[in-house]
Amino acid sequence: MEIQHILPGFSPKLSSAPSFPISKQLFSLKFPLLSSSYPSIQSQNFEVPSGAVYPMSISQKDICSSSRRRVSCSSNTADPNKGHEVRAQVTGRRKKLAVFVSGGGSNFRSIHEASKRGSLHGDVVVLVTNKSECGGAEYARNNGIPVIMFPKAKDESDGLCPNDLVDTLRRFEVDLILLAGYLKLIPVELIQAFERSIINIHPSLLPAFGGKGHYGMKVHKAVIAFGARFSGPTVHFVDEHYDTGRILAQRVVPVLANDTAEELAARVLREEHQLYVEVVEALCEDRLVWRKDGVPLIRSKENPDEFC
Ligand SMILES: Nc1nc2c(c(=O)[nH]1)N[C@@H](CN(C=O)c1ccc(C(=O)N[C@@H](CCC(=O)O)C(=O)O)cc1)CN2
Numbered sequence: 001m002e003i004q005h006i007l008p009g010f011s012p013k014l015s016s017a018p019s020f021p022i023s024k025q026l027f028s029l030k031f032p033l034l035s036s037s038y039p040s041i042q043s044q045n046f047e048v049p050s051g052a053v054y055p056m057s058i059s060q061k062d063i064c065s066s067s068r069r070r071v072s073c074s075s076n077t078a079d080p081n082k083g084h085e086v087r088a089q090v091t092g093r094r095k096k097l098a099v100f101v102s103g104g105g106s107n108f109r110s111i112h113e114a115s116k117r118g119s120l121h122g123d124v125v126v127l128v129t130n131k132s133e134c135g136g137a138e139y140a141r142n143n144g145i146p147v148i149m150f151p152k153a154k155d156e157s158d159g160l161c162p163n164d165l166v167d168t169l170r171r172f173e174v175d176l177i178l179l180a181g182y183l184k185l186i187p188v189e190l191i192q193a194f195e196r197s198i199i200n201i202h203p204s205l206l207p208a209f210g211g212k213g214h215y216g217m218k219v220h221k222a223v224i225a226f227g228a229r230f231s232g233p234t235v236h237f238v239d240e241h242y243d244t245g246r247i248l249a250q251r252v253v254p255v256l257a258n259d260t261a262e263e264l265a266a267r268v269l270r271e272e273h274q275l276y277v278e279v280v281e282a283l284c285e286d287r288l289v290w291r292k293d294g295v296p297l298i299r300s301k302e303n304p305d306e307f308c
């Protein structure tokens, strides 16, 4: 496949990674520059949201210089003449977002806050939950965001069936569905109705530590029990199974020898809040590109030939 090694820089060369003192601070992996041994990618055809296909060349520069490179690759461009930042203008209609939660909703809050401060070109128009009294639902009600129940739970009086949920989200004119700590299986009716428009954030480096039974603290306990040295959040597209959809973005954090599951969870969650906001900002700015082999990529805001 002509783009077999397009992103080798993403795999950390651990032999060159510096050793870290046992401390609770984050570190950034240095990703190797793309060496000349990798086939150069001169021009590839990519699908773009409008469906048009146009050649795009990807130079052999280091596509991501560190694990902490912002997905949006910094949207501000300082104007030397004016001495202040000039935010790149975003055109097009603001995207309408539906967020699905089951718990506290800290990722939901991060996205809503980014929308309110203007860095995210979209609005949360509806919250969906299976737990009417969860923290995410309370936050939505306190911020005037409609809350709908799905699926219909035994101990809940109301709730929608899959087809009614699709109809309801269509009435809200939803463009993008964001799962954020939602613990139920998304039905195939929704996946078919919102093709390539449902993403999820998972608290491990998929495909490791994913699938049925892998949620919340269970994930972090398994990471520690297996002795994994790295973990971190994954944002992926949602298909009909748990955590098997195409990976869109990841961040890496260290797993320290004396970590508790709670300490690891907190370290990963901090990265989740940043990563999810940056990914949703990119999607709201139509910076998503589908590689010919079906892998989704996020185009850099600074240089359309670079990917995050
Ligand atoms: N069709 C899909 N639906 C959902 C996905 C997905 O990738 N495809 N992601 C999950 C989120 N998730 C991991 O990121 C996840 C959530 C829940 C479970 C799980 O095992 N749930 C239990 C029920 C838990 C409960 O009710 O408290 C179960 O199904 O037995 C695994 C992974 C959201 N939906």
Ligand SMILES: NCC(=O)N[C@@H]1O[C@H](COP(=O)([O-])[O-])[C@@H](O)[C@H]1O
Binding pocket: 101, 102, 103, 104, 105, 106, 107, 108, 136, 180, 181, 182, 201, 202, 203, 214, 215, 216, 219, 269, 272
């Ligand atoms: N497999 C799904 C899963 O485990 N999701 C995880 O649930 C937490 C929700 O936190 P939040 O409600 O504060 O956003 C997050 O850590 C998210 O990655």
